[in-house]
Amino acid sequence: MLEPVMYEGGVYKHNQIVELVEDLGGYILQKNVMQTGVVLLMLVPINDMAIVEAKAKDLLGTIMRAPLTGTEIATVAPTLAYHHLPHLDCDVAEFLRKKGAKTNMVGLARGVGKRICQLSAYERDLINEHDLAVFILGNYEHCIIEKSKRLYEGIEVPIIVTGAPELKVEDVPNATAYVGSFGRILHHMRHSEELRTLDKLADVIGNVLDNVRKELAKDPPAIAPPRIKKEIEDQVQEIIDSLHPLPVTLQMNGARVKLPYDEYHEQIENIKFVEGVTMKEVARVLPSKMRNFILIRAKPKSETGFVI
Amino acid sequence: MEQLETFTVESPDAVGAKTTKILIQDVLADLSLNRVIGRLKVFVDPVEPVFIFTALLRLGTPAIRLKDFAKVEMGSLGKDEVKIELQREAFTVKLLNKLWEKYGKESIEQPDKKIIIVKVDPVKEVDTVRELVIEEPQQEVLDRLIDAIALRIIPEGFRVRKHELSTSHVLFVASEDTLKPEWIARAKEMLESMRSEKDA
Structure with a gap:
């Protein structure tokens, strides 16, 4: 099991942490150097956490658990109108990004109203490609409950709903979790109270994702998603020239590769691992609903019979 | 009549009313309409569903x-x-x-x-x-006011709308379903009650 963590410390000697994690079989997912500080998002084998923590202490840095690392989250707004953007939706997306997740914003075509709201097949499939969906709803209890009855039809990933009233999860149909004190806010969320609400949202999402990880661990994927990312970066040269943000975006059970499917899917299917297997033996390479990208889904151990 | 002498949002849903009030303040501030509205009354019932927005205006110089x-x-x-x-x-x-x-x-x-x-x-x-x-300073202000009410304040799903707009008042009734005459009557009543408030 790999543990998602964030390292914050000085630039001086931070390479020692990077090398230690790589030697232990972990992965560095992102490195941000800001003047004299550095933030590393990484996956560390859970059994070796103590060693990494000790090293971080030596370097006067801190290790924090960042459960959103290596996940792709959809923040869904009923539409892309002034009612939802730029505030609130962008605030939520940006905040989750700071916590280590990759967020994509989805604006529905006909998501408005409590009686007339709809989700198209394309939107549903697109949202299902993510690890989790955050639906950002409005001010009124009645509307949130009525809307929840029909809007999430066909969505298989966990659904987090936000709104103004403080509701229990049981009261919101089809939702995995509910976070209150949001609602339709048309100003930038920057007061301490509002920041606490965003923190709460991140915690709730972290818990939900931890549960998903536990479920996944029962029948682990035949290949760890960060391994997919590493091999693609090593073996497919064109990914280096890709100007998309995060050309290989990690998900909990696979990855999204931002290269055209038609041209590259065979090359990716035939990527060889040192263990002697190819990518298509351990994962499905599928066309993504997002542009013409490639979506890779790791096969479970029960299907392949081995884990590399 | 001073700016925003009366500003009430009524609703059976207290939390919703509070957030809607903040929302209206934000929109009015964004479009610098605070000085334009003298008195403002809003009624929301999400169960019906209906959204009523009434305001008395104090527009600046004429054309x-x-x-x-x-x-x-x-x-x-x-x-x-x-x-x-x-x-x-x-x-x-x-x-x-x-x-x-x-x-x-x-x-x-x-x-x-x-x-x-x-x-x-x-x-x-x-x-x-x-x-x-x-x-036409008045027309510019009215355009901004319509932008604020119709495009930002009234919930998006409320597509059925009736409005009255003059240089002295504005009235919007919006719903997801066909408008009922009693809602419009209630809106007129709200407007009248604001008119009859004594000038402070």
Whole structure:
């Protein structure tokens, strides 16, 4: 099991942490150097956490658990109108990004109203490609409950709903979790109270994702998603020239590769691992609903019979 | 009537009413409409569903016409022209644009900083030129107000709408379903109750 963590410390000697994690079989997912500080998002084998923590202490840095690392989250707004953007939706997306997740914003075509709201097949499939969906709803209890009855039809990933009233999860149909004190806010969320609400949202999402990880661990994927990312970066040269943000975006059970499917899917299917297997033996390479990208889904151990 | 003397949001859902109130404040501040609205009453019932927005307005100066800041008279004897003598230069750019648009660039001359000659039949045109509207501050404010109410405040799903708009008041009733006459009656009542409030 790999543990998602964030390292914050000085630039001086931070390479020692990077090398230690790589030697232990972990992965560095992102490195941000800001003047004299550095933030590393990484996956560390859970059994070796103590060693990494000790090293971080030596370097006067801190290790924090960042459960959103290596996940792709959809923040869904009923539409892309002034009612939802730029505030609130962008605030939520940006905040989750700071916590280590990759967020994509989805604006529905006909998501408005409590009686007339709809989700198209394309939107549903697109949202299902993510690890989790955050639906950002409005001010009124009645509307949130009525809307929840029909809007999430066909969505298989966990659904987090936000709104103004403080509701229990049981009261919101089809939702995995509910976070209150949001609602339709048309100003930038920057007061301490509002920041606490965003923190709460991140915690709730972290818990939900931890549960998903536990479920996944029962029948682990035949290949760890960060391994997919590493091999693609090593073996497919064109990914280096890709100007998309995060050309290989990690998900909990696979990855999204931002290269055209038609041209590259065979090359990716035939990527060889040192263990002697190819990518298509351990994962499905599928066309993504997002542009013409490639979506890779790791096969479970029960299907392949081995884990590399 | 001072700005926002009355500002109430009524709703069976107390939390919703509170957040809606903050939302309206944000929108009015964003579009700098705070000074425009004197009294404001909103009623929301998400179960029905209905959204009623009523407000009394205090608009600024009315439309500015050419005669307000210039002398307009027939030009020199025997020539087909209207002479405009400006008393304030603040609106010159806007005025020239309007005149070009209406009569074409070739028929406008400006021999002096404060004198503009329009080459048209003075008998027919002198009154039209005199009444030419140069700036409509009220209309601009009303446009912004409609933007605020119809596009930002009223919930998006409420597509069925009825509105009344004048220089003294604004009234919006919106719903997801067909509007009921009692809602419109209630909106009118809210408006009346605000009108009858004594001027402080």
